[in-house]
Amino acid sequence: MKSRFWKLLPTVVLVAVAVLALPFVPGQSVSPRNVQAETPGNSIAAMELAERQYRHALRMNPLCEETYAKLLEVAGDRPIPKDSLAYRAARELLSRRFLEYETRRFIVLSDAEPRWSRSQAEHLERSHHQFMRFTNRLGLRPLPLQHKLVCVLFERESDYRAFAAEQDGIHDPWIVGYYSPRHDRVVFFRTADESGREVPENISIATTVHEAIHQLHFHTRVKSVNVQYPLWICEGIATAFETDEPGHAFGPDHEFIPRRTRFSTLLAADELLPLRELVVLTVMNGASSEQVSAMYHQSYALVVWLNRFRRDGLRDYLNAMLIEPPGHVTEKRQLEIFEQAFGDVDALERRWLDHEQRNLAALGQEDHEAARRALTAWTPSCLCARGTGTFDNHEGRQRLVIGNLNNRSCAH
Numbered sequence: 438m439k440s441r442f443w444k445l446l447p448t449v450v451l452v453a454v455a456v457l458a459l460p461f462v463p464g465q466s467v468s469p470r471n472v473q474a475e476t477p478g479n480s481i482a483a484m485e486l487a488e489r490q491y492r493h494a495l496r497m498n499p500l501c502e503e504t505y506a507k508l509l510e511v512a513g514d515r516p517i518p519k520d521s522l523a524y525r526a527a528r529e530l531l532s533r534r535f536l537e538y539e540t541r542r543f544i545v546l547s548d549a550e551p552r553w554s555r556s557q558a559e560h561l562e563r564s565h566h567q568f569m570r571f572t573n574r575l576g577l578r579p580l581p582l583q584h585k586l587v588c589v590l591f592e593r594e595s596d597y598r599a600f601a602a603e604q605d606g607i608h609d610p611w612i613v614g615y616y617s618p619r620h621d622r623v624v625f626f627r628t629a630d631e632s633g634r635e636v637p638e639n640i641s642i643a644t645t646v647h648e649a650i651h652q653l654h655f656h657t658r659v660k661s662v663n664v665q666y667p668l669w670i671c672e673g674i675a676t677a678f679e680t681d682e683p684g685h686a687f688g689p690d691h692e693f694i695p696r697r698t699r700f701s702t703l704l705a706a707d708e709l710l711p712l713r714e715l716v717v718l719t720v721m722n723g724a725s726s727e728q729v730s731a732m733y734h735q736s737y738a739l740v741v742w743l744n745r746f747r748r749d750g751l752r753d754y755l756n757a758m759l760i761e762p763p764g765h766v767t768e769k770r771q772l773e774i775f776e777q778a779f780g781d782v783d784a785l786e787r788r789w790l791d792h793e794q795r796n797l798a799a800l801g802q803e804d805h806e807a808a809r810r811a812l813t814a815w816t817p818s819c820l821c822a823r824g825t826g827t828f829d830n831h832e833g834r835q836r837l838v839i840g841n842l843n844n845r846s847c848a849h
């Protein structure tokens with residue numbers, strides 16, 4: 438079947454003229470000669486030019502519906518190129534034994550077992566599918582990808598550790614996968630060194646999905662790369678997508694039991710952070726493992742509840758962050774943006790926790806048993822919460838909270 442991209446080519450003149458009409462687009466790079474394209478090659482070039490101009494316009498005005506609709510017209514259904522700076526950088530670092538597995542939206546470079554590599558690529562595609570479903574339901578404006586997103590897979594843990602340390606500055610031994618914003622790639626491995634066994638499938642899948650969601654946030658511009666977001670929204674959304682059943686629907690509409698049960702335990706023990714403090718946290722330098730862990734589970738539960746009962750507020754919050762001036766956002770301003778979207782933070786906390794307390798009281802003995810078992814299971818989280826405080830290091834690091842590949846005790 439002919440793709441929409443090709444069907445749209447004849448309309449390229451109109452599209453390019455529309456771009457010229459945008460008041461905030463620098464017009465010098467588009468001349469009337471550009472839009473009088475007659476050959477397919479010229480038409481494609483004009484489409485690409487139009488796309489660049491629309492993207493530029495959306496950087497200036499991220500919430501412009503009209504420009505967003507036009508961008509979708511020219512780029513929403515076109516083939517996504519493999520080439521990118523991130524791809525070339527990864528390709529240069531990896532030997533020829535790393536094979537390439539391409540899906541519609543991802544390019545995976547892997548020296549790992551082929552079937553596992555292909556299944557990882559499928560998990561990434563599923564993450565994209567579920568993420569788009571969530572953003573569209575919320576009424577956000579996710580941008581089409583400009584190029585395929587890069588994933589690197591290692592068969593052996595030692596190769597992964599060496600790469601993570603040398604190339605991405607990640608040295609922590611319990612990180613089993615991460616997203617590097619600086620080099621724009623997600624990285625995972627299949628086989629643990631000490632045991633020689635594969636990373637347990639549930640850990641591997643949840644980690645992959647979690648990191649892919651971080652990567653997708655930036656590439657779809659649901660989050661701006663220029664603004665410092667608080668941890669609750671970054672990790673709340675990423676954890677809300679975690680799943681160990683990627684063949685089924687997942688995301689904030691679907692509970693992930695390890696997160697839910699650990700949140701319930703914190704709630705029952707009255708160990709939650711006050712919401713007023715949680716919503717302004719951007720780093721947790723010096724925090725204990727328990728505090729970091731609590732932040733993840735609490736952020737998970739908050740995002741799930743907001744998605745269910747304050748969906749408009751969640752959309753407004755994410756849109757408001759998009760138009761914040763670049764850089765650090767003060768705690769005062771973080772709270773202002775939060776309250777503009779959701780109302781008084783203390784009143785919201787009371788409503789939210791009333792709801793959660795009723796759920797907790799309704800739990801039966803079986804549920805408590807399930808919760809107890811889940812506490813011996815695992816839940817992933819990122820290192821960003823205890824990052825160095827530099828803006829680059831806030832995203833995309835992964836750790837196991839309870840248990841790990843070799844049954845060693847973890848910090849939690």
Ligand SMILES: [Zn+2]
Nearest residue numbers: 672675819833
């Ligand atoms: Zn994360």
